Amino acid sequence: MSKAFHSYKNPSLAVDLVVFGYHDRKLSVLLLNRKEEPFKNSWTLPGGFLQIEECLLQVCNRIMKTKTGLENIYLEQLYSFDEPGRDPRGRVISVAHYALVNPQRFEVVAGNMANDVQWFPVDTVPQLGFDHDQIFGQALQRLKSKILYYPVGFELLDETFTMTELHELYECILGISIDRRNFRRKILDSEYIIATGTKREGLKNRHPDLYRFNKQLKQNNFQLHIPS
Amino acid sequence: MSKAFHSYKNPSLAVDLVVFGYHDRKLSVLLLNRKEEPFKNSWTLPGGFLQIEECLLQVCNRIMKTKTGLENIYLEQLYSFDEPGRDPRGRVISVAHYALVNPQRFEVVAGNMANDVQWFPVDTVPQLGFDHDQIFGQALQRLKSKILYYPVGFELLDETFTMTELHELYECILGISIDRRNFRRKILDSEYIIATGTKREGLKNRHPDLYRFNKQLKQNNFQLHIPS
DNA sequence: GCAAAAGTGTTGAATTTACACCCATGG
DNA sequence: CCATGGGTGTAAATTCAACACTTTTGC
Numbered sequence: 001m002s003k004a005f006h007s008y009k010n011p012s013l014a015v016d017l018v019v020f021g022y023h024d025r026k027l028s029v030l031l032l033n034r035k036e037e038p039f040k041n042s043w044t045l046p047g048g049f050l051q052i053e054e055c056l057l058q059v060c061n062r063i064m065k066t067k068t069g070l071e072n073i074y075l076e077q078l079y080s081f082d083e084p085g086r087d088p089r090g091r092v093i094s095v096a097h098y099a100l101v102n103p104q105r106f107e108v109v110a111g112n113m114a115n116d117v118q119w120f121p122v123d124t125v126p127q128l129g130f131d132h133d134q135i136f137g138q139a140l141q142r143l144k145s146k147i148l149y150y151p152v153g154f155e156l157l158d159e160t161f162t163m164t165e166l167h168e169l170y171e172c173i174l175g176i177s178i179d180r181r182n183f184r185r186k187i188l189d190s191e192y193i194i195a196t197g198t199k200r201e202g203l204k205n206r207h208p209d210l211y212r213f214n215k216q217l218k219q220n221n222f223q224l225h226i227p228s
Numbered sequence: 229m230s231k232a233f234h235s236y237k238n239p240s241l242a243v244d245l246v247v248f249g250y251h252d253r254k255l256s257v258l259l260l261n262r263k264e265e266p267f268k269n270s271w272t273l274p275g276g277f278l279q280i281e282e283c284l285l286q287v288c289n290r291i292m293k294t295k296t297g298l299e300n301i302y303l304e305q306l307y308s309f310d311e312p313g314r315d316p317r318g319r320v321i322s323v324a325h326y327a328l329v330n331p332q333r334f335e336v337v338a339g340n341m342a343n344d345v346q347w348f349p350v351d352t353v354p355q356l357g358f359d360h361d362q363i364f365g366q367a368l369q370r371l372k373s374k375i376l377y378y379p380v381g382f383e384l385l386d387e388t389f390t391m392t393e394l395h396e397l398y399e400c401i402l403g404i405s406i407d408r409r410n411f412r413r414k415i416l417d418s419e420y421i422i423a424t425g426t427k428r429e430g431l432k433n434r435h436p437d438l439y440r441f442n443k444q445l446k447q448n449n450f451q452l453h454i455p456s
Numbered sequence: 457g458c459a460a461a462a463g464t465g466t467t468g469a470a471t472t473t474a475c476a477c478c479c480a481t482g483g
Numbered sequence: 484c485c486a487t488g489g490g491t492g493t494a495a496a497t498t499c500a501a502c503a504c505t506t507t508t509g510c
Contacts (some may be wrong), residue, residue: 009280010238012323052237052319056310063287080308080323082284091280093241095308164462168496181464182500205461207509377467392489410473411493433488453472 011082011091015059016132018078018096018139019068021103021119022156027172029136030068030101030108031128037114038088043120045136047094052210060097068117069109074100074155078139085130098139100155131133137228147173147226151192154213160196162208165185176226190222238318239310243287244360245425246277246306246324246367249331250384255400256347257364258296258329258336259356263343266316267287267357273364275322284299288325297337298346302328304381306367316358326367330382375401376452379420382441388424390436391415404454418450 019030031043044068045116057075064070077098103119110117111114118128122140127133141215146152153169167183187193194214199207240307245444248256273312276291278284292298306324331347334451338345348354350368356363374380381397382389395411415421422442 003472011278012238012242013241050239052239055310055312056308056321073510077307077467079305080284084281093284095321095323111434158238162462179500179502180462184463204509205459205494206463227500390489407474408489409475412490414472431488432482433486434490436489455473 004057012051012087013095014047014087014092014094015050015056016081016094016096016111016130017060017134018027018045018098018136019064019070019073020098020122020143020173021101022169023119023221025168025172027156028103028171029120029125030117031120031125032067032110032113032117033115034119034129035113036081040070041115042129043126044116044129045096047130049092056097056185059097059206063124064099067113068109070099070106071104071112074152076215078142081131081135084130096135096139098142100143100152102158104154104158116157136161144174148226149220149222150224151213154193160198161209162200162210162214164208166193166211170224174226178224186222186224192217192222238319239250241278241279242275242315242320242322242380243284243291244273244322244324244363245288245291245307246326246364247292247298247329248326248367248371250385250397250400251331251347253350253396253400255384256331256349257353259346259348259353260295260338260342261344261346261397262311263341263358269343269379270285270357271319271354272357274325274345282324284323285325292327295339298327298329298334301334302380306370308362309359309363311359322363326370328371328380330384330386332386340434345409354424370425372402376449376454377448378442379445379450384423388426388438388440390428390438392436394421394439400451402454406452406454414450414452418446420450 006220020189021028021030026080030046032046033043034040046063048063048067050056054062056077060075061071061174064073075097078098082093084091100209108117108119116133125136128136133158143152153166153173157165164182165178166175166187167178167180170183171178180199193211196210196212198210200210235452249256249258249318258274260274261271261291262268262319274286274291274295276295278287282290284305286418289299292301304327305324306326308321311320312319314322336345336347353364356364371380375398381394381401384397385393391412392408394415395406399406420442421439424438424440428438429435
């Protein structure tokens with residue numbers, strides 16, 4: 001290594017996670033109640049520091065597992081936050097990521113660093129510690145944009161789902177109402193989903209068709225238009 | 229500070245810049261020829277390490293100035309790259325940014341760290357050192373997507389410009405041909421540009437109207453559709 | 457047979473595309 | 484007066500938006 005390479009002091013590098021889940025027809029985010037200062041007893045995003053040998057996705061997965069008990073979930077890098085005062089303990093740069101989880105399939109567990117772990121519907125999120133309000137807002141914005149042209153929503157549903165469930169998910173995330181029939185046509189034309197040939201049983205009304213996400217999708221031919 | 233806060237060794241934090249310029253009807257990128265190992269005499273993106281007290285945009289601006297002589301240019305964060313082997317000197321995580329420059333308005337100068345600084349048309353970029361091929365590719369992709377819904381292209385042109393110049397810029401960046409008349413209508417309807425009322429003089433044909441970017445733009449009402 | 461949710465199709469409106477003519481300028 | 488590039492409009496095709504009836508099921 002060159003001498004110059006060592007002559008820099010480095011800020012701490014962290015990761016913060018915006019974990020979205022869809023539960024009871026509500027989009028929620030997973031928050032931790034901190035057991036220690038700073039922001040003791042405040043709600044914050046799960047996060048943690050990077051060890052020298054780890055890569056970012058590894059850190060994310062480690063934090064997921066140890067702080068919330070979740071494993072094997074959809075993760076995407078969001079943005080790096082570097083405001084000098086963002087962490088009162090010192091200079092910390094955080095590479096924020098967001099994750100999409102189907103909460104039915106996982107049980108969340110508070111790790112020993114937190115008093116509590118809880119899902120908050122996105123419209124009832126309390127004020128968060130650090131700059132996590134900003135990170136959360138940006139993640140929500142990203143999710144809203146991305147769902148319009150990429151089938152990211154399927155991560156939030158079960159393996160198979162009905163058209164109505166997918167429709168409600170879109171309305172919930174975007175916060176608008178979308179014509180049921182136009183939505184169906186749009187989604188089916190895009191070939192993002194495939195009918196399984198089976199129907200959901202045990203409902204008191206007509207049994208709806210079940211679909212699954214088409215993983216062998218060649219390309220993005222989906223663009224949902226939202227009325228302004 | 230808590231004890232835990234100090235117990236992490238931190239990787240070096242760097243910034244790499246993909247500087248785009250538009251010159252002679254070509255989209256170009258600014259590359260540095262390295263004077264030192266690693267990748268001595270190879271072309272790379274300009275980049276540098278973050279000092280403990282700097283924020284990311286400050287680093288970008290410092291590198292711009294010292295390595296290329298450019299100041300006061302459009303900058304946007306792209307992505308953080310963290311492959312463990314990406315820098316042979318050790319563990320370096322790079323927060324890549326991209327920049328848009330009007331090369332007419334600036335003279336590029338090689339800093340004392342580089343043999344040479346040069347604009348390369350994006351379709352003739354040589355193989356780059358580090359993982360800079362990947363960073364460059366991702367930046368180009370981002371620029372192509374962004375120009376479809378955000379008036380980012382104006383940073384590459386002069387303060388005032390003709391419709392034809394803007395049209396050619398779009399065709400060049402997207403690598404497609406766009407109907408001149410439909411493009412004009414789309415752009416004018418979006419109110420992204422304002423006619424200055426003056427015309428470009430001194431041409432041998434009809435004098436075209438000059439426009440400027442509308443900086444008091446309320447919202448994004450622009451969406452360029454590209455035929456698939 | 458009735459209430460509740462799911463499946464299906466059509467029509468008018470808006471947008472996009474394709475395309476051609478006239479105008480201003482310099483030589 | 485002519486060659487070159489710049490300005491403008493219209494008609495057809497496509498896509499989007501709005502909307503209503505029929506089917507299946509459990510009770």
